[in-house]
Amino acid sequence: MFGGLDPSHNWNERRITVLDKLINLNPHKIGQAYSDKLNQSRTNAIVVKNALENAPQINTQFNDTRLENDLNMVAQMISARNELNMNRQVFFIGFGGWDTHDNQVEQHPELLTTLANALSKFNAALSELNLDDKVVTYTASEFGRTLTSNGDGTDHGWGGHQMVMGGAVDGGKIFGQLPSLELNSEDDAGEGRIIPSTSSEQFSASLAQWFGLSDSEILEIFPQLSRFDKKTINLFTEDLSV
Numbered sequence: 001m002f003g004g005l006d007p008s009h010n011w012n013e014r015r016i017t018v019l020d021k022l023i024n025l026n027p028h029k030i031g032q033a034y035s036d037k038l039n040q041s042r043t044n045a046i047v048v049k050n051a052l053e054n055a056p057q058i059n060t061q062f063n064d065t066r067l068e069n070d071l072n073m074v075a076q077m078i079s080a081r082n083e084l085n086m087n088r089q090v091f092f093i094g095f096g097g098w099d100t101h102d103n104q105v106e107q108h109p110e111l112l113t114t115l116a117n118a119l120s121k122f123n124a125a126l127s128e129l130n131l132d133d134k135v136v137t138y139t140a141s142e143f144g145r146t147l148t149s150n151g152d153g154t155d156h157g158w159g160g161h162q163m164v165m166g167g168a169v170d171g172g173k174i175f176g177q178l179p180s181l182e183l184n185s186e187d188d189a190g191e192g193r194i195i196p197s198t199s200s201e202q203f204s205a206s207l208a209q210w211f212g213l214s215d216s217e218i219l220e221i222f223p224q225l226s227r228f229d230k231k232t233i234n235l236f237t238e239d240l241s242v
Contacts, residue, residue: 048077048084055080060125067095067118075125078135088211098141104153115139119165133167136210140200147183147192158189159196162203168210170237198233201225206232 023035056079062072070093081089095115100107119137126132144160159179165171177197179187189195201222208218209232218225218232225231 048080051080051083052076054083056129058125058128060121060128062121062125063117065114065118067093067114068121071118071122072125075122075129078126078131079129099156100145101150101153101155119163123165136164136166136168136207138162138164138207140203144194147181147188147194155191157193159187159194164207164235168236168238170235175233175235199224199228202228202231202233206235210236 023038026032026035055076058072058075058079060075062068074091074093077084077091078089081087097107097111122137123132126135139162141160141162144157145154146157148154175198179185179194179197182188183192187195187197201224205218205222205225208221209215213221215231
C-alpha cells in the first residue's frame with residue numbers, strides 16, 4: 001500500500017486522497033482504530049523520510065545484499081537520531097537460512113561469510129559516525145544445531161554460540177564455558193544436543209544493563225534470573241556485573 005504512495009510522482013496526492021476516503025468508509029470501532037493506525041504509520045513514514053534526508057550522510061559503501069541493505073538502513077537511522085529526537089534506539093534484523101537440515105557443508109560457510117562482511121561494513125559506518133563505542137550489535141537464535149549429522153545437515157539442537165560487537169565490548173574473548181564436543185558426554189542432552197552453560201536470560205540481561213536498565217528493572221523483565229547466582233556476564237570493558 002505505501003509503495004503506491006510515491007511522492008516522486010505527480011499523482012501521489014490523488015492516491016492519498018482516495019486512500020483517505022477508503023479508510024474512512026468503515027464506521028466500525030475496530031475499522032476506525034485500524035484507520036488511525038494506518039494514518040499514524042503514514043505520518044511516521046514521512047517523519048522518518050524527512051529525518052533521513054537531513055541526517056549526516058554515510059560514505060561507507062554497502063554491498064547489495066538483503067542483510068547489508070538492512071544494516072545500511074540501521075546505520076542511517078542511527079545517523080538521524082537527533083532529527084528523530086531519539087536518545088536510545090533498538091533495531092531488529094532477521095537473517096534466516098541457518099536451519100541447515102540440508103546442504104550444510106556448502107550453505108553454512110556462505111552464511112558466515114555474508115554475516116561477517118555485513119558486520120564489517122556496519123562497523124565501518126559506525127566508526128565513520130564516531131559511534132562505534134555507543135552501539136552494541138549482537139546475534140540471537142532460538143536454537144542451535146546437533147553434533148550428529150542427518151546425512152546432509154544437522155537437526156535442531158539446544159545450546160549455541162552468539163556474537164557481540166561494539167566499541168564498548170571487551171572483545172576477542174569467549175564468554176561462558178565451551179562444552180565437550182563428544183557425543184554422550186555430560187554436556188550432551190541426547191543426539192548431540194549441547195546443554196547451554198549460559199542462559200539466554202543472562203546474555204540478554206547483560207545487554208539490558210549496558211543499555212541503562214537498573215538491577216530491579218532487569219529482574220522484572222527477566223524473572224528467571226533468580227535461578228542463577230550470577231545474573232549477568234562481563235561482556236563490556238566497564239564492569240557492570242551484578
